[in-house]
Amino acid sequence: MEQPGGLASTQVEAQNAAALQLAIKQSLKQAALERELEAISEQFSQPCYNTKLQKTEPYHNAFLRNLFGIRYISGEREKFQFELDRGVIYILTKIRQKRFMSAEFAEKTHIELILQRIGEDRYCFSAVARGIAQGLNQRFAGQNWGRNAVQPAQATPATRAASDEGKKPKPKRDASSPSAKSQKEPKLKKAVDEIHISKPIPADDDPIFGLNGPMRGTLIKYNTADPQTVAKSIVLNPNIAQxxxxxxxxxxxxxxxxxxxxxxxxxxGAHGSSQAGISGTAEDGAYSVIVTGRYNSLEKDGLEKFEYCATGSTENTFKDSLIENLGLKTMRRSLTTKKPVRVLRGENNEFRYAPKVGLRYDGLYTVVKEEQRVNGKGGVYAVFVLERMEGQEPVDLSRPNAADIKLFGELKERLA
Known part of the structure; x- marks a missing residue:
């Protein structure tokens, strides 16, 4: 049976299915991009000490270090700067894929503010990053950031066929001709391959990513269509509610x-960030923290009581003022409310109670004290003391056990 415009019904159904798959893929990409931009705008709102300009202001070194988990090591500033620029250019490249801006997206992500600040010389981004940001700013400003704008609808094979009704039908192409095969079949196949190969959904009984596996709720993302030769990363599984x-x-x-x-x-649901060590808000306090010994020289660890430093503790050079960031505000709020904080410990050879690999949940603690000390650069930093709450099971130091460590090794092999 022929549809208007000369398309067979099976061909219309196949193309509509491919279009639906692509729409789902694009929706998931947009949701991930929105989360990343929200994290950036949140970090941009926190004043951080700018060592180059010698004053406190929002600065890309601080928020990108938090966002991408990059640690600055003295004597490697050029490498550090390269990693920061690469990170922000990666985000900007994903934004550049958006042809049209919606008011909802602009309001949710504060994209206008982000692009303006990245494009300014005073924030010390690279010329490449500034150029991309300025170009995007001009593009979306021309669209009035999606306000009162009507975006052109994307036509599907079905809508195109309907719109052609009443028009003189075009001559049908011979399906066996080279032009028909090269223009239709490869495009449809490529779209389907990208969806199924880039983020294969793990089986329910997968020992690592399945419903009973330690990585449940996540999956491995392949960054190209060839899973044998590409870099791999772990992302949230869109088929499982977070x-x-x-x-x-x-x-x-x-x-x-x-x-x-x-x-x-x-x-x-154990911790609210894939990178940061503190999860919470300045209004509610911390829901959870991860103890990794990032500031080994500044912290002390114990099962019943331990010390925890906020971000930037080793970088501050001010003798009389702290680096005011979201982590500091969040921990101070927990000190006031005394609400329970989930504590996860990460692997660290220098901490006696740290797990050998991965992360281990050690129960609920409360923030009981804040102290101010001086770091090796002469700058003041805040140390928070957390005490374990009574009435809980003891910390399970047997985890990770042999089976956990075996699965951890298998995960590393899959990601290799």
Whole structure:
């Protein structure tokens, strides 16, 4: 049976199915991009000390270090700067794929503010990053940032066929001709391949990513259509609802529960960030923290009581003022409210109670004290003391056990 415009019904159905798959893929990409931009705009709102300009202001080194988990090592500033620029250019490249701006997207992500600041010389971004940001700013400003704008609808094969009704039909192409094969079949196949190969959904009984696996709620993303030769990363599984971590208390997490990667803790509601060590808000306080010994020389770890430093503790050079960032405000709020904070410990050879690999859930603690000390650069920093709450099961130091470590090794092999 022929449809208007000369398309067979099976061909219309196949092309509509491909269009639907692409729409789902684009929707998931947009949701991920929105989360990344929200994190950037949140970091941009926090004043951080700019060592180059010698004053406190929003600065890309601070927010990108938090966003991408990059650590600055003295004597490697050029490498550090390269990593920062590469990170922001990666984000800008994803934004550049948006042809049209919507008012909802602009309001949710604060994209206008982000592009303006990245494009300004005073924030010390690279010329490449500034150029991309300025170009995007001009593009979306011309669209009035999606306000009162009507975006052109994307036609599907069905809508095109309907619109052609009443028009003189075009001559049908011979399906066996080279032009028909090269223009139709490869495009449809490529779209389907990208969807199924780039983010294959793990089986329910997968020992690592399945419903009972330690990485449940996540999957491996392949960055090109060839899973044998590309870089791999762990992302959230779109087929499994992410458990909200914005809850005080255990939130269904078992004592000693093992997470091979921080992304698993995010997916399962243990911790609300795939990168940052503090999860919470300045209004509510911390829901959870991850103890990794990032500031080994400044912190002390113990099962019943430990010390925790906010971001920027080793970088500050001010003798009389702290680096005011979201982590500091969040921990101070927890000190006031005394609400329980979930604590996960990460692997660290220098900490006696740290797990050998991955992350381990050690229960609920409260923030009981803040102290101010001086770091090696003469700058003041804040140390928070957390004490374990009574009435809980003891910390399970047997985790990760041999089975956990074996699965951790298998995960590394899959990501290699």
């Amino acid at each position: 458990i909200s971590s914005k809850v005080f208390g255990h939130n269904g997490i078992n004592m000693g529960q093992f997470f091979p990667r921080q992304m698993a803790a995010l997916a399962q």
